[in-house]
Amino acid sequence: xxxxxxxxxxxxxxxxxxxxxxxxALLLRMAFGRFLLxxxxxxxxxxxxxxxxxxxxxxxxxxxLDAGPNQIAVLNPLYCALNRHYVNPAMKAHADALSAxxxxxxxxxxxxxxxxxxxxxxxxxxxxxxxxxxxxxxxxAFYYTDQHGEYRLxxxxxxxGYWGFEQPGPGDPQPCASDTGISLRWDVAWAQxxxxxxxxxxxxxxxxxxxxxxxxxxxxxxxxxxxYLAERLGVSSDTIRxxxxxxxxxxxHIHLEFNPG
Numbered sequence: 001x002x003x004x005x006x007x008x009x010x011x012x013x014x015x016x017x018x019x020x021x022x023x024x025a026l027l028l029r030m031a032f033g034r035f036l037l038x039x040x041x042x043x044x045x046x047x048x049x050x051x052x053x054x055x056x057x058x059x060x061x062x063x064x065l066d067a068g069p070n071q072i073a074v075l076n077p078l079y080c081a082l083n084r085h086y087v088n089p090a091m092k093a094h095a096d097a098l099s100a101x102x103x104x105x106x107x108x109x110x111x112x113x114x115x116x117x118x119x120x121x122x123x124x125x126x127x128x129x130x131x132x133x134x135x136x137x138x139x140x141a142f143y144y145t146d147q148h149g150e151y152r153l154x155x156x157x158x159x160x161g162y163w164g165f166e167q168p169g170p171g172d173p174q175p176c177a178s179d180t181g182i183s184l185r186w187d188v189a190w191a192q193x194x195x196x197x198x199x200x201x202x203x204x205x206x207x208x209x210x211x212x213x214x215x216x217x218x219x220x221x222x223x224x225x226x227x228y229l230a231e232r233l234g235v236s237s238d239t240i241r242x243x244x245x246x247x248x249x250x251x252x253h254i255h256l257e258f259n260p261g
Contacts (some may be wrong), residue, residue, distance in 0.1 A: 013127045015082045016118035017046045034104055050083060054119035059086040059135040062095075062113050066154065068201035069103035070095050075112035075141050075154070075161045084126060087120045088135040090260035092215050095138060101211050102143075106204055110154035114139035114161045114253055130247055137257040143204035147197065157195045157252075161238070163188045164195050166251040172228035176245035184248045206233035209254060217258060224255035 004026060021043035028042065029035050051061055062179030063073040064080035072095040079085045087095070099111035117135045118124055126132040130189055132139075141161040144152045157164025165187070168174050176185060209230065212223055216239055224243040229251045230236065 004105040013125070015043075015084070016120065016124060016126075017050060017083055018043060020047050041113055047081075047083060050119040054086055056119050058088055059117065059119055060087055060089055060092050060115060061119075062087060062092065066110065069108065069110060071155075072111050072113050075114055075156060076159055076178055078160065079113070079115065084114070084115050084132075086135060087116045087138055088260055090218060091116075091136065091138055091256075093257070094215075094258075095140070095256075097215070098140075098208060098211055101235060102208055106151070108153070109143065109151065109204060111208070112141040112154055112156070112161065114141055128248070130184070131257065136259055137255065140208070140254040140256060142253060143201035143208070144196075144198040145201045147199070149199075152198060153203060155196075157198055158191070162252050163191050164248055164252050165192075165199075166200055166226075168226070168228040168230055168251075173231070176226065176244065185245060186248065186249045202233060205254075206235060209233055209235045209240070212254070212256060213239050217260075219259040219261045221258040222256075224250045224257075226251040 004022070008019040008022050011022055012020070022039055024042045025035060025039035028038050054061060061080070062085045063071060064077045064085065065073060067073045072092075074080060074085050074225045095111070095113065102109045102111050104117075115126065115129060115132055116138045117132050118126055124133055129137075131137050134158055141156050142164075144156055209223070209225065210233075213235055214237070221239050223237075224239060226249065227242050230240050236259040243255065
């Protein structure tokens with residue numbers, strides 16, 4: 001039972017609903033016969049229920065598949081399978097407006113979301129993030145080109161959008177270079193050889209960052225991105241912040257947050 005308890009904790013931290021599904025599957029095992037099958041059935045059922053009931057809690061699911069150029073969608077359906085694609089309605093509208101603007105500026109471009117929030121309960125931590133616990137936060141994927149300079153439609157260096165870090169140059173500001181404290185600022189060095197060797201699409205990414213900075217909404221509007229990268233992209237604004245040396249790196253994605261009020 002200790003192993004079941006640890007699995008319930010892990011699934012709850014990863015998906016919010018997975019731990020509940022595992023626990024219910026333990027109770028229903030006799031009825032279904034096969035435990036993993038019962039778990040998958042229960043988890044799927046809870047996920048479908050969450051999709052339709054989350055709006056009652058003030059959160060909406062982002063599209064799991066391409067919804068067209070004027071709507072944001074998750075980069076990988078895995079985010080939907082893990083119930084990590086929920087935001088408040090104001091955030092969804094703002095992200096859709098960004099998607100429409102980037103498509104207008106660069107026809108055919110798709111804007112993709114990464115981690116958002118779970119469907120229920122404010123303050124429910126979404127590991128490994130230090131926030132993403134209330135529907136008011138959303139991570140946005142960068143845009144990339146291939147080695148020939150061709151835009152990669154809705155694709156990133158990694159299949160999940162994270163860990164494909166840009167790197168500061170010799171003269172770039174590096175506020176965490178001498179920091180030795182405990183943090184989540186992982187370089188994920190083991191994954192780098194397996195990622196696509198694609199350059200950042202500076203035009204699209206810079207325009208997205210600039211539009212976000214120029215169009216704040218709600219209260220306490222913040223954009224987190226590494227200082228050197230914002231400088232390299234030529235974007236400066238009071239809304240662009242540095243997340244600090246204890247949090248994850250933000251030179252593989254843009255973090256957006258605000259309180260709709």
